Structure formats: structure tokens, C-alpha cells
Amino acid sequence: MDAYRYSALLTDLYELTMLAGYFEKGMHRQTAVFDLFFRRNPYQGGYAVFAGLQPALEYLSQLHFTAQDVAYLQNLGMFKPAFLDFLREFRFRGKVIAPPEGTIVFANEPLLTVEGELAEAQLVETALLNIINFQTLVATKAARIVSVAAPGVVVEFGLRRAHGPDGGLSEARAAYIGGARSTSNTWAGQVFGIPVKGTHAHSWVMAFPDELGAFRAYADCFPEQCILLVDTYDTLASGVPNAIIVARELRARGHEVKGIRLDSGDLAYLSKQARRMLDEAGFPDIKIVASSDLDETVIQSIRGEGGRVDIYGVGTQLATCGGEGGGALGGVYKLVRFDHQPKLKVTSDIAKATLPDRKKLWRAVLPDGGYVLDIICLEDEQPRPGATVFDPLNPSRSKKIPTEVNFEEVRQVVMRAGRILSPAPGLEVMADRCAVQMLRLPKGTTRLTNPHVYKVAMSAALHRLRSELMRKAQENQPGYRKG
Ligand SMILES: Nc1ncnc2c1ncn2[C@@H]1O[C@H](COP(=O)(O)OP(=O)(O)OP(=O)(O)O)[C@@H](O)[C@H]1O
Ligand SMILES: O=P(O)(O)OC[C@H]1O[C@H](OP(=O)(O)OP(=O)(O)O)[C@H](O)[C@@H]1O
Numbered sequence: 078m079d080a081y082r083y084s085a086l087l088t089d090l091y092e093l094t095m096l097a098g099y100f101e102k103g104m105h106r107q108t109a110v111f112d113l114f115f116r117r118n119p120y121q122g123g124y125a126v127f128a129g130l131q132p133a134l135e136y137l138s139q140l141h142f143t144a145q146d147v148a149y150l151q152n153l154g155m156f157k158p159a160f161l162d163f164l165r166e167f168r169f170r171g172k173v174i175a176p177p178e179g180t181i182v183f184a185n186e187p188l189l190t191v192e193g194e195l196a197e198a199q200l201v202e203t204a205l206l207n208i209i210n211f212q213t214l215v216a217t218k219a220a221r222i223v224s225v226a227a228p229g230v231v232v233e234f235g236l237r238r239a240h241g242p243d244g245g246l247s248e249a250r251a252a253y254i255g256g257a258r259s260t261s262n263t264w265a266g267q268v269f270g271i272p273v274k275g276t277h278a279h280s281w282v283m284a285f286p287d288e289l290g291a292f293r294a295y296a297d298c299f300p301e302q303c304i305l306l307v308d309t310y311d312t313l314a315s316g317v318p319n320a321i322i323v324a325r326e327l328r329a330r331g332h333e334v335k336g337i338r339l340d341s342g343d344l345a346y347l348s349k350q351a352r353r354m355l356d357e358a359g360f361p362d363i364k365i366v367a368s369s370d371l372d373e374t375v376i377q378s379i380r381g382e383g384g385r386v387d388i389y390g391v392g393t394q395l396a397t398c399g400g401e402g403g404g405a406l407g408g409v410y411k412l413v414r415f416d417h418q419p420k421l422k423v424t425s426d427i428a429k430a431t432l433p434d435r436k437k438l439w440r441a442v443l444p445d446g447g448y449v450l451d452i453i454c455l456e457d458e459q460p461r462p463g464a465t466v467f468d469p470l471n472p473s474r475s476k477k478i479p480t481e482v483n484f485e486e487v488r489q490v491v492m493r494a495g496r497i498l499s500p501a502p503g504l505e506v507m508a509d510r511c512a513v514q515m516l517r518l519p520k521g522t523t524r525l526t527n528p529h530v531y532k533v534a535m536s537a538a539l540h541r542l543r544s545e546l547m548r549k550a551q552e553n554q555p556g557y558r559k560g
């Protein structure tokens with residue numbers, strides 16, 4: 078898809094200098110495995126929604142340096158001719174393991190694993206983080222908003238406040254995966270097939286001599302999709318009464334006004350009053366749309382006060398991933414195996430020590446389908462009910478896997494030898510997956526504040542391997558003295 082035709086130069090310079098260095102030292106063909114993961118759930122929440130895989134895979138499968146790319150790098154004066162020749166032939170031929178998009182994931186779990194030659198696996202770090210971090214962050218924000226809005230519907234209105242045109246495009250995609258049902262972004266509608274929806278702006282009302290004339294004109298032009306913005310002058314004194322007049326006139330012509338939109342004031346109070354007025358006038362099916370800097374907290378408050386909003390139009394806060402613990406997802410990409418040896422990033426802070434080697438991610442599931450905990454194992458082991466597993470952040474804490482669970486593997490091989498293994502499912506499939514998995518989480522995990530901490534554990538074998546590598550790494554440091 079053209080929307081994903083990213084340049085090979087979509088990278089940090091240091092990926093290219095490392096690549097040139099590995100090439101010069103003859104290391105570029107050695108095998109490497111990298112894990113992409115994040116260390117903290119976004120928004121101080123209890124989960125994240127994995128998104129961005131399809132664009133990431135499209136990027137990998139199309140990755141090549143054009144003649145212009147190579148000429149640009151040559152002009153930088155940093156790279157030798159033999160390396161530039163290598164870039165001309167460069168393709169990504171690696172293997173990728175990942176969860177399907179819309180999967181609920183948690184901090185410290187390996188999400189994407191990229192395996193290949195050091196050159197290809199290292200080069201793609203920046204682009205993969207750029208794509209996955211942003212889309213996962215937006216999809217998570219959408220899921221949070223949808224979780225408090227339901228059965229109300231969420232429409233994504235963020236394009237005008239999104240971080241640039243490309244941000245607006247991928248944000249609309251990710252918001253849909255997280256549960257937004259439609260977007261105002263027509264380009265996203267065209268590219269991704271997301272349903273497009275909208276009302277009209279205050280400028281429409283202001284461009285007519287009066288509000289009633291503006292509503293009549295809109296109903297005339299769009300008798301089948303008429304949603305009227307009622308807060309330009311006075312919501313309850315003129316906006317809703319005028320909308321009711323137009324709704325009667327339209328009904329006499331065989332059509333129905335579909336909705337009204339509230340865009341300022343106390344949305345709980347106004348929606349209750351508007352609902353009463355519409356019902357009393359014989360229009361119980363006219364929907365109430367609300368917008369005005371909405372986020373999950375405001376929506377929860379509106380609902381808590383008995384607000385009667387049917388559709389929430391959410392723009393700025395969704396598109397820019399606002400709120401505590403939002404803004405950016407701190408996903409990282411770490412080397413876990415190199416030249417046939419497991420690798421570990423050692424640090425005095427155990428919470429930042431990586432999980433070495435090729436791994437599998439398993440989800441322990443109760444007979445009723447509810448999720449219990451996730452277990453990170455070495456590639457060749459299978460978790461067992463009753464086995465003891467360890468907290469990767471504090472391995473002195475351990476717990477037993479409940480005996481009655483089954484295990485679902487969270488990730489699958491999605492790319493081999495640089496080829497995407499199966500065509501991406503539609504975005505609706507990803508959105509359904511997210512909605513279903515949200516319901517399978519333990520109670521409290523989706524709570525906005527102080528959520529239940531879903532357990533992510535490592536197997537005993539992975540714990541042993543990590544401890545052993547840590548010990549060796551410390552002993553091998555020059556100047557290390559056993560304390
Ligand atoms: N019932 C509610 N509970 C919590 N927050 C609400 C409620 N109703 C509205 N809000 C929020 O209150 C804030 C203020 O809304 P209000 O429309 O009064 O001011 P405004 O947006 O600055 O007005 P204007 O649209 O005229 O600029 C908005 O961010 C809105 O999301
Ligand atoms: O509040 P958000 O969550 O960002 O949702 C999008 C906002 O964008 C529009 O306002 P804007 O003032 O840009 O234009 P308008 O004249 O249509 O109100 C719309 O009325 C919403 O309030």
C-alpha cells in the first residue's frame with residue numbers, strides 16, 4: 078500500500094554509521110535477534126493495545142535504498158564506496174514474530190522480535206519503533222476512551238490537532254483498531270476503508286443570517302445525513318428548539334434528522350435536557366453527539382452524572398495521546414541474541430535488565446476464557462500448570478501458575494525471509510480482537526485509575542539464564558571485584 082512506502086532513510090543516522098562499521102569489520106552477516114518492548118504501560122494504565130504491525134511489515138518488505146538515497150548518503154562524505162555498493166543491493170530478508178494487531182499486551186513483554194543478519198536487523202530499529210510506538214499509544218488511548226463510553230459510540234475527530242498529516246493518517250488507523258467506530262479523516266477513509274462520519278462546523282451556522290435558516294439549508298442539502306450543531310448561540314434556548322423545527326419539517330418530507338451535536342458547556346446537563354426536549358417533541362431516535370476536548374475522564378464524568386450522550390466525537394486528546402503517562406510510548410529495541418549466543422543488557426537497575434535469547438510469550442487462560450497471567454519462556458519450553466514463575470522486575474517474587482489453565486501463544490511468525498506470510502486481515506478484525514480481549518482481562522485491569530496489575534512472569538529457565546548471564550557479564554568487566 079502506497080501509504081507505507083517509507084524511505085530507507087527513515088532512520089537515525091547512527092543506524093547507518095553502525096551498519097557501515099559492522100560492514101567494515103566484517104560483522105554485518107552475523108546473526109542477531111532483537112526484541113521490541115516497552116517498560117511501562119501507557120497512561121499509567123493496566124494494559125496496551127498492540128498496533129502498527131501491518132505498516133511495519135509493509136515497510137520491511139519494501140525496504141531498499143534508491144539511487145537518490147545512496148547519492149544523498151555519498152554526499153554526506155561519511156561512507157566508503159564499498160559500503161554504498163552494499164546499500165544498493167540491500168534488502169530486508171529477516172524473520173519477524175509478533176502478536177496480531179489489536180492484541181492486548183503488557184509492559185516488558187517481547188512484542189516484535191526481529192531475527193536476521195546484524196545489518197538488516199539493526200537498521201530497522203528506528204522505523205519499527207516509530208511505527209509501533211505511536212500506533213500502540215493511540216490504539217490504547219482509543220481503547221481507554223471506548224471502555225468508558227460504551228454503549229456510547231466513539232468517532233475520531235483528531236485530524237486538525239494531530240501531529241502532522243502522516244500522524245493524522247496513522248492515528249485514525251490506530252484509533253479504529255482501539256475501538257473508534259469511524260473517523261472524520263477522509264484520507265484515512267480512502268486509504269484504510271474506515272467509515273467516515275461528520276456533522277458541520279459553527280462557521281456553517283454563522284454563514285447564514287440565522288440559525289434556523291442554517292439548519293434548514295443543511296437539512297435541504299443532506300436530508301439523509303443531517304446532524305445539526307446546536308451550540309452556536311444558545312443550546313437549549315435556540316439550538317435544540319430550532320433543530321426540532323427542522324426535524325418536523327424534514328419528517329414531513331419523508332426524512333429524519335439523525336442527530337444534534339453539543340460542543341460546549343456542561344455536556345451532562347445539556348445532553349439530559351436536550352434528550353428530554355427531543356423525546357417530548359416525538360424524536361426519541363435523534364442521537365446526541367458530544368464534542369469539546371473530550372477524553373476518558375470527561376466521558377466518565379458525563380456518564381457518572383447520567384448524561385445522555387450517544388456518540389462521543391473525540392479529537393485532540395485522542396490524536397495527541399494526551400493525559401498522564403501519555404505523550405509518547407517508550408518502546409525500545411534491544412539485542413537479545415548475537416552470533417548464536419544469548420545476550421543481555423546488564424544494568425545495576427534490574428528493572429532495566431533485558432530478557433535474553435529467543436523467547437515465546439504465553440497467555441494463561443481459565444476455562445471460561447478469562448486471562449490470568451502472561452509467561453515469557455525460552456523458545457523451546459512450554460509453560461506447565463503449577464510451575465513456579467518469576468517477576469522479571471523483582472525475581473525474588475515468584476508465583477505458581479494456576480493448575481486449571483490452558484495456554485495460548487500470543488505471537489506468531491509473521492514474516493520469513495523478508496516476505497509477509499499472510500495478507501493482513503481487515504481493520505475490523507483487529508478492532509474486534511481488541512474488543513474481545515478487553516473483556517477477557519481480569520476485573521480492574523481496564524480501570525482508569527490505579528488499575529489491577531496484570532502479572533507478566535518469566536519461566537524458571539529464563540530466570541536462570543538471565544541470572545547466569547548477569548553473573549558472567551559482571552565478572553567479565555575489567556576491574557570487577559566479587560563483593
Ligand atoms: N459534565 C462534564 N463533566 C466533566 N467535564 C465536562 C463536562 N461537560 C463538559 N466538560 C468539559 O469541560 C470543559 C469546558 O467546557 P466549556 O464548553 O464550558 O468550555 P470551552 O470548551 O472553553 O468553551 P468553548 O467551546 O466555548 O470554547 C471541556 O473540556 C469539556 O470537555
Ligand atoms: O475538542 P476535540 O476533542 O479536539 O474535538 C474536535 C473539535 O474540533 C472542532 O472544534 P473547532 O473549534 O476546531 O471547530 P468548530 O468551529 O467546528 O467548533 C469541534 O467542534 C470539536 O470541538
Ligand SMILES: O=C(O)c1cccnc1
Nearest residue numbers: 234261274275276277392
Ligand atoms: O464532523 C464534525 O463534527 C467534526 C469534525 C472534525 C472536528 N470536529 C468536528
